[in-house]
Amino acid sequence: EPEVTQTPSHQVTQMGQEVILRCVPISNHLYFYWYRQILGQKVEFLVSFYNNEISEKSEIFDDQFSVERPDGSNFTLKIRSTKLEDSAMYFCASSQLAGLTDTQYFGPGTRLTVL
């Protein structure tokens, strides 16, 4: 069964450093998403992406965040200058469509630790 994959599973970085989290969505999917979960808190929507453009973004997704689909398979989340509060589990998801009822398929997550 096709699945969303994410690398690395765990990333440790120093405050102020740039990190890139990588995701490989399901191959025939057109819509891509990033969510994050700070320890002990809810899973929060960050951004949705379609046709090489951001469709929707949350207040969390400020100028230090960016997303890119550099080739036909990868979808990346870049954090330019990490802060302690960026420590969280980051989930990538993809869906064929973005209708109200379309299923988003999630990857296993990348745990980001900022020291």
Place this chain on the structure above:
Amino acid sequence: AQSVTQLDSHVSVSEGTPVLLRCNYSSSYSPSLFWYVQHPNKGLQLLLKYTSAATLVKGINGFEAEFKKSETSFHLTKPSAHMSDAAEYFCVVSFYNQGGKLIFGQGTELSVKP
């Protein structure tokens, strides 16, 4: 405001007994509702979804959920718990014209005792 609340952060049941995980939502519009499950070190897996076709929705692994508009609830049930059901369960809502944005409840950890 649009939100979703899971009423229990942790539920513990014995194997073979029923499971009830509670979820309420708040919305001015008709939402779509989902339950996802997360096993340790795994991605979030869709259990079932409500899409306004039928109020009682059947999902994988014997789970089902009933949409009750009058109570703004979407509780998840299973008649008989199995050890493999132990996981974190998330009630999730999506709303029209939100770019696919999902709103998550805080999650309920289900423990199953032998």
